[in-house]
Amino acid sequence: MNEVEKILAELEKKNYSPIYYLYGEEPFFIDVISDYIERNVLSDDEKAFNQQIVYGKDITIDALIHYAREYPMMAERRVIIVKEAKELNRTIANLEPYVKNPSPTTLLVICYKYGKIDGKTKLAKELNKYVSLESKKLYESDTLKWITKYLKDNNYTITQVASQLLVSFLGIDLGRIANELNKLKIILPKGTEITPSHIEENIGISKDFNVFELQNAIGKKEFPKAMQIIKYFNENQKDNAMPMITENLYQYFKKLFIYSSSIGKADAELAREMGINPFFLKDYKVAAMNYPLKKISFCMEVIKQTDLKSKGVESGSISYYDLLKELIVKIIF
Known part of the structure; x- marks a missing residue:
């Protein structure tokens, strides 16, 4: 059971903490917990007087403490959810006195997305005495x-x-x-x-004309198929943005470099280092036969140059299609 599941399990048992400090670069898990609290801790009737959703840019620390100190009305507890708490960063240290002595009848939920409070501060140390979650980006x-x-x-x-x-x-x-x-x-x-x-x-993602199939075509050096795919991309540019394509191709060759540089490793270890499912190792084996290490490094450099050109750096007036065509030719030949 991971940390998110543990927190949710305690919430389901109604084992509440006076403070929930949710922070980190992955907003999804922060939302999962705060949304659960918002939906389930209070009944619909209780929410009218006892639940408040506030935003960091719109509230002061003094006002937040005032809300948190209020007594519940016709309910056992209050719920205060602070969204975009990062906006309070300049003054959030002033929350320390409350965190040291929180109201036992309030659940204060601090949603600090895309960052965290400096761990060396007294406030951070106090917050970590309660329920805290670092929501990290997944590989x-x-x-x-x-x-x-x-x-x-x-x-x-x-x-x-x-x-x-x-x-x-x-x-x-x-x-x-x-x-x-x-x-x-x-x-x-x-x-x-x-x-x-x-x-x-x-969902509208083509099963035949997508960046995953483009990687496979490149790995096998299937130039006609690669050209078919980029023609489809050109006709559907809105759903196939250049940064998405170049990022995926760069990561593909980065993984291929790891594969080709790792001789004698077991499949499970190799897949873990590459960050892929072992099921796809067979595709990298084929690509490794077509792309020696020197060529892989060249491809990664070409992809970076293409990404820069797509953003207007030394690109002249080259079109989306011609930029992709130039990239595929340089990679495959």
Whole structure:
């Protein structure tokens, strides 16, 4: 059981803490806990007088403490949720007296996304005496595992290719991925194994023309297929932004470099270092035969140059399609 599940389990048992300090670079897990508290701690009738959602940019520390010190009205407790708490950074140290002696009838939830309070401060040390969660960004391999578990918990499964397709297109943004998976859960009956066809039909990510298939075509040096894919990208630029393509290709060659540099390692260890599912090692084995280390380094440099050109650096008037075509030719030949 991970930290998020432990916190949720205690909340379900109604074992409440007076303070919840939720911080870090991954907003999804912060939202999971704060949303649960917002929905479940108080009844609908109790919420009217005892639950407040405030925002860091709109409230002072003095006002926040005042709200937290108020007695509940016709309820056992109050809930104060501070969203965008990072906006309070300049004055948040003034919250220390309250944290040292919090109201036993208030749940104060501090949502400090995309950062954290300096751990050396007295406030941070006091906060860590209560329920705290550092919500870290997941690596790609962890995101793939998360997708599998998220669906399993809701009585669905997903193929490895479909899972990779989602991550290749949406990145490691758990909020976006969860939104798309939730759409599928509405459409598909429980027990369904989600495939690339389901994703194409219901989310709009082509199962044949996507950055994951472009990587495979490049790895196998299948130039005609790679050209077909970038032509599709050119016709659907809104859904295939250049930064997404270059980032995925760069990470692909970075993983290929690790694969080619790691001689004699067991598959499980190698997959872990690359941050991929062992299922896909066979594809990297094929690519490694086509791309020696020197060529891999060259490809990574070319991808970085293409990314810069796409952002207007020494690009002249080159079009989206011509930029991608130039990139594919340099990589494959």
